[in-house]
Amino acid sequence: MALAAFLLPALLPTLVMTELTTNAPAWDGAWNNTTSAPPGPNRTYQDPTYYSIHYRIIGTIFQGVIFAAGVLGNIMVVIVVMRTRSMHTPTNCYLVSLSVADFMVLVSSVPNEIISYYVLGDEWIWGRAGCALFIFLQYLGINASSLSITAFTVERYIAICLPMKAQTMCTVKRAKKIILGVWLFACTYCSPWLALTTTTAVYYKGHDNIETCTFALSRHHYRSYFFADIILFYVVPLLLSCVLYGLMARVLFQSNFDSKANGTTDSKKSSSNSSSRVQVNIFC
Template identity: 45%
Template structure:
């Protein structure tokens, strides 16, 4: 029992064994499954939207794809095994499953933190240094940075293959398997605090500073007003106003992602830091479950933020769902449909419910028409 108590107090993210009640098993399993299912669908849609829609392939969205991949890794390597742990109260994936799952847990967590830091720096350069952004904030450079991020985190997390192991615990003449750490609690603390500083404290401090500078440039300057020349024509005022509004919208969305990352990771980070200074760790079942659920929710909520705060993402999500519904309901004989639009961006069409309703009544299918048919621009400026 002394050995069991010592192992139970190890600050293990997902490997502490506690006897669970039936109520806990039902609530935790259903809630974690719902969060993971919602997060898996949402993050997969984010990846599909950016990869399949040409105008969505921007440097910022590339970082969001990297974040979505990292969140998928967290949900599959941390969330889903938590369900089996709650139900069976024992590790069921074996020794190599323990090594790989622990590795991918930390890889997803650290890669998501680095992706957030990367798009924060990209936003700062794009807004505060627009001249440098022309050759620094490019799509090719964003892809190279993402490759470096994943290469660094993949190499950094290799240590968990040597620090993780399956442990056998004897409890009331029953053998319980847990996926835990080989090292003692004292040996683990320096590793944790280095990880805590590099992938949590440093990104948040950097994000706070950079978003403060962005706010000073972006939100304290008024939007450009409509100016006219002597002939009464507009001087690109609509374009400049639209650009400034779009920049504010994207910056607000990314700032919300960073804030939620800090808030939802704070309970677990605080718990581990506090337990580091206690003689006997605080491992209340429901509070530990709350801390874990916040981590899973952080990996699942980002697509919802994109849908709520970005018109382009919202339109692209609708387009994917609409196309999937059309394919499932498409008859055997294909009818020829005609359409005409003077709107430049298809997102405007998708975001207008009235126009979408009319299109559906006419049984118009966008995928039967060339892309250029939908992308005309109204160049006149009316007074």
């Protein structure tokens, strides 16, 4: 749910960019008739653009439903697990961590995307601090979510494939320490985003004081950071999950096969014993 909420804000504007319409009055170049400052030597003025009313309605409803369902669902998970003592298990600890991460992504991304449907072009209304904070929270939530799922997968692997070790390794206390480590690592890793984002002025014809949230440096400086994101939080967790779930499936399949084999053997033994008793009774 959280990943969908994160990806949709990025995908929807691209998929329907043709829905952008110019709702502002036509620009006639007469600066004396507007409140805008005269063009500077290095300024490029764009035509004011807004999303169409149909796109606003559909986008607001669609993302509003995702936001409401995601926020309510994740809050309920946290409350139920925390209030029910019998649910204080290692597995549920990881689920709470995942719910918090999902909640963080929803809150930091979806409302801003809905707001963007109703403002001018790429206008950002939360200032420089808001730009850094919201981007940081989005990446923090996504990365913490990925790491929480990975930790949960490892815990399931130990419980199924190494049941003897699970009694000492898969404990609530240990799970809490791992979750704390996951969030500390994610916070440290994502902290550069607090300095790697900024707001810059965007000049629209007939409008002043418009800012947009964007990269603080040239985009090619972020390639290594994005590459590390893909490797650490997508490729490695995916490969690890595939391997561990494959091993778990093999153990469960083998266990089921052995169970059936033992059942057949026991049935044959029982049948043989019954036959022997019948023969003894006949001859006696």
